[in-house]
Amino acid sequence: MVTGFFVTGTDTGIGKTTVSCALLHTFAAQGKKVVGMKPIAAGSENGKWLDVERLLAASNISVTHQQINPYAFDPPISPHIAAQQAGTEIDLALIHQAYQELKNKADIVIVEGAGGFLVPINQSQNGSDLAQALNLPVILVVGMRLGCLNHALLTVQAIRAAGLNLAGWVANCTDPQMQVLKQNIATLEQWLNCSLLGVLPFDKKIDIQENVISVDIIKLQNCALWL
Incomplete structure (x- = not known):
């Protein structure tokens, strides 16, 4: 049985945290x-x-900051560079240990990646290696804006090349002026070959606890790795 999901995105600042919190609230409601x-x-x-x-804040069990966030860096830059500046190197074994501790306490662990799927995290590994180490089904957040079709298709290609299960995707409407939005979403539904779990509308004051996004848990429960 699946005990969590890995949330990644087509870029940084694309809404991964918002979708992760939506998933946490939805599963908690169950x-x-x-x-x-x-x-x-x-x-x-x-x-x-x-x-x-x-x-x-979206979690409902008692855990420490260190458990949910083994590595924290001040500058908003690529993780491998931030780690270098801090005089350290990100170790996947340490992250995996923290994940196991959380897995032992919770029914569902929602892991949010850093930046895009292939962002470097140390001198030889990237976000794909992190996702593979945790071996969780992946949920892709697609920022709906010009260029999103190419970004989404390339990211999905990388996810599947890593041997990971793509459980579904969420359309995040980051550009309120995007032309032919519905047609772009329909195109991705056709080409991504996985479930559209929800559409996140553009809203600067979004509040996940008010259910502004409805994550389709039924589709997640029916994904291959749920059984």
Whole structure:
């Protein structure tokens, strides 16, 4: 049985945290113990990493910051460069250990990747290696804007080349002025060959707890790796 999902995106700042929180709230509403994990966070504001804080707030079990966020760096830059500047190197074994600790406490662990799927995390590994190490079904967040078709198709190609199960995708309407939005979503439904789990409307004041996005859990439960 699947005990979690890995949330990635077509770019950085594309809505991965919002979708991750939506998943946490949806599973929690089903009576499950849930926790969010951000293995690598880069970019703090006033000494806090907002993605981590949001995931922690959406979780319903008691965990430490260190467990859900083993690596946190101040500058909003690529993880491998941020780690270099901090005099350290990101170790997938340490992340996997933290994930196992969370897995032992929760029914569902939602892991949010850093940046795009192939962003480097150290000198020899990238986000794909992280996803493979955790071996979770992947949910792709697609930022709906000009160029998204190519970005989405390339990312899906990389996910499947890594041998990972693509459980579904979410359309995040990041550009309120995007032309032929519905046609672009329809094109991705045709070409991605996986379930569209939800559409996130453009809203600067989005509040996941008010169910502005309805994640289709039935489709997730029917994905191949759920059984």
